[in-house]
Amino acid sequence: MSEPEPVGYGQPPSKTRFRKGQSGNPRGRPKNSRREIPYDAVLGQMVTIREEGRERRVTAAEAFLLQLTQKGLAGDSAAARASLEAIEAARAARSDNYIGPTKLVWKAVHSGMDAILDTLAIARLKYPTDEARVRWELNPWIVEAALARLGDRQLTLQEQHEVWNATRTPHKVRWPEWWGHFGK
Structure with a gap:
């Protein structure tokens, strides 16, 4: 019986190796991909x-x-x-x-705060069918925008707790450096 083929780091099994003349990257590197600076x-x-x-x-x-x-x-x-x-x-x-608007969308919106919050994606209604638990939760982007408008002013821990609980997905918000409340 022949000796088993050595398999390990840098030596994959011969059945899964690339055949002679076959590249592991058939399309190659896209042109000018290295020139692009982020x-x-x-x-x-x-x-x-x-x-x-x-x-x-x-x-x-x-x-x-x-x-x-x-x-x-x-x-x-x-x-x-x-x-x-x-x-x-x-x-x-x-x-x-700038090309300009390509399509105008006309959408009738009900009056009131509910229609505005939902249409502009400022907040989402949580538990809409349960009258005891129904409430609005703010989307992360509006929380970030509101915190950016505070400038030098910092919220108290009680205010931070309130904002945290009113945010729909608080783990997605980029909280300021001074923020101290991260959950219950």
Whole structure:
């Protein structure tokens, strides 16, 4: 009887190995895939800046343009040119990509808070058939938007508890650094 074939790390069974001339990646790497830099991920991050003694949150791209513009106004001609070029490029890209509305949707909405909350996806009605337990739960995006509008103000633990309990999926919310309430 012959000796068993060695199988392990770097030595898969011969039946499952690629045949000679067969690639493990038949289509290969897509062209220009390595050139793409994750601009959206980096420049889309929110950062805190201080203007005239007040802090506010902006995207990294906006903070970068503000800094370039300030340097340009201070006399740095290269920064002034770079900021003007960036602004013109953004204007050109925005006007080229905008097609306009392709379809108008006319939807009758009942009046009242319930219709607004549901239609705009601000909140979802939980237990709608149970009159004893029925309540609105806020969607994560509106909670994040409301917390961002607080600025420097921080909620008390009691207020945090109330917001947590009124949020539909609190584990999906990007809570601020100062947030202290994470469940019951």
